[in-house]
């Protein structure tokens with residue numbers, strides 16, 4: 176949804192923009208192309224390898240693009256340290272990139288046998304293997320159910336803990352985890368593949384603490400938007416999209432009074448408006464071109480013009 180993202184995000188080609196999830200630089204490249212010489216893009220990513228790729232890809236833009244190895248939950252303090260007090264737009268393209276999924280060494284996919292890592296930031300924090308070693312059965316089952324939507328969560332968690340107690344002592348590789356999943360799910364190849372995809376998704380979300388970062392980062396980005404500036408969020412997972420929707424609805428709410436029976440007394444101060452009531456979805460053409468785009472939901476929020484301290 177690159178065209179939609181750029182169309183919704185850029186309201187002033189001379190503005191300062193944040194790409195909070197620069198990844199391989201696909202969106203960042205198109206955004207940078209649309210900025211004038213006075214415009215500037217700051218690109219964050221937790222993944223140093225992705226940042227290095229993006230840096231090479233965008234080198235022709237010179238100083239117009241700056242890259243920061245950072246977790247977007249720290250965006251307020253990082254932008255403050257860069258001397259940036261307001262931005263014209265922010266993009267969050269949540270989750271993992273195709274580059275990460277297709278990298279056999281990272282452990283994001285069950286298609287290759289590799290170390291069970293699954294961290295966006297390869298320089299810090301526990302890996303998925305560490306998490307599976309240290310977490311109890313109950314919590315493993317909860318994560319597989321809540322973040323993966325896996326209906327065999329309990330049986331899988333039991334099998335994972337049993338494997339840990341076996342001669343291998345731990346689950347260190349994607350192949351080892353896939354064999355545990357296969358034993359629980361049984362013969363059907365499609366069911367095994369679907370369960371493996373759900374288990375790997377759940378592990379990725381918990382290892383990178385993805386859902387906790389969103390309620391910190393999105394309000395922080397809203398606070399930094401200048402009048403008429405836009406926040407654009409692409410989510411691919413229903414849990415993420417649900418969170419984004421409720422944060423943006425809350426930010427656009429004009430009244431918090433329990434019942435609108437009399438005059439508003441809550442003094443609500445909406446920060447802007449949702450540009451579309453429903454999220455934008457990929458076109459049928461884009462879905463057939465790129466099946467991974469199918470789940471995408473794009474939400475756009477616009478900071479109110481000169482509304483600070485007033486109700487819309």
Ligand SMILES: C[S@@+](CC[C@H](N)C(=O)[O-])C[C@H]1O[C@@H](n2cnc3c(N)ncnc32)[C@H](O)[C@@H]1O
Pocket residue numbers: 195196197198199200201202203219220221222225245246247248268269270271272273295383388
């Ligand atoms: C869907 S990809 C972005 C792809 C990018 N828009 C492009 O066009 O190439 C999401 C990226 O967000 C990064 N990421 C995930 N959580 C992050 C966080 N909390 N802070 C910074 N980057 C994060 C991932 O490492 C990944 O590279």
